[in-house]
Amino acid sequence: MKKILVTYASNAGSTAKIAQAVAAELAKTAEVDILPLEKATALEGYSAVVLGAPMILGWHRGALAFLKRNQDSLSRVPLAIFVTCMSLTKTDETSLEGVPLFVDEKLPKPPKNSGRLSFRENYTTLKKYLMPILKAAPAVKPVSIGVFGGSLQYFNLQWWAAIFALLIVQAQPGDKRNWKAIEAWASGLFKE
Numbered sequence: 001m002k003k004i005l006v007t008y009a010s011n012a013g014s015t016a017k018i019a020q021a022v023a024a025e026l027a028k029t030a031e032v033d034i035l036p037l038e039k040a041t042a043l044e045g046y047s048a049v050v051l052g053a054p055m056i057l058g059w060h061r062g063a064l065a066f067l068k069r070n071q072d073s074l075s076r077v078p079l080a081i082f083v084t085c086m087s088l089t090k091t092d093e094t095s096l097e098g099v100p101l102f103v104d105e106k107l108p109k110p111p112k113n114s115g116r117l118s119f120r121e122n123y124t125t126l127k128k129y130l131m132p133i134l135k136a137a138p139a140v141k142p143v144s145i146g147v148f149g150g151s152l153q154y155f156n157l158q159w160w161a162a163i164f165a166l167l168i169v170q171a172q173p174g175d176k177r178n179w180k181a182i183e184a185w186a187s188g189l190f191k192e
């Protein structure tokens with residue numbers, strides 16, 4: 001039986017819940033360990049890995065560091081990445097650098113003027129979010145990147161985080177997690 005590691009970073013908890021849903025789906029056909037990043041110190045023995053983290057001033061720093069640190073091991077097993085966020089500008093990519101993308105269809109919003117994106121629209125595109133992830137570990141080629149809505153509550157943020165999320169990302173508070181999309185993505189992973 002396959003043994004899969006699902007590891008995640010989560011500041012406010014919403015990405016952790018998504019990781020649990022991914023792990024539950026994978027556990028229908030494989031043995032699955034689910035660990036927060038700081039506990040995922042040994043990658044030997046896994047036949048596939050899922051790494052998930054939110055957009056927090058770029059993709060979560062801890063997740064980028066994990067990817068860089070474990071580049072060698074992660075280039076030898078199938079790796080699926082997922083990203084959570086609150087704002088996504090609708091563009092038409094279905095892959096990036098040859099990596100297939102799975103985007104929760106409820107998440108992207110069309111730009112006001114597709115010929116000229118505003119600062120916020122440009123900041124929240126798939127390319128802006130995902131290229132730094134792919135560049136962080138060039139030896140790693142994920143089998144898929146899932147992009148899902150997360151959850152944001154302003155009352156539990158520090159003031160600078162709230163200002164950033166309000167002004168730059170213009171994210172509305174709320175819960176955008178689409179469990180059907182998350183399960184659909186997870187159920188299609190690591191089939192070969």
Ligand SMILES: Cc1cc2nc3c(=O)[nH]c(=O)nc-3n(C[C@H](O)[C@H](O)[C@H](O)COP(=O)(O)O)c2cc1C
Pocket residue numbers: 009010011012013014015016054055056057058084085086087088124149150151152153157160161162164165169171
């Ligand atoms: C400081 C900060 C920066 C954020 N930056 C972005 C961003 O660039 N794009 C976006 O869509 N969402 C952004 N978000 C929203 C988070 O990605 C979203 O709330 C996510 O679900 C948080 O995951 P967590 O609950 O696991 O921490 C930001 C949130 C915070 C607090």
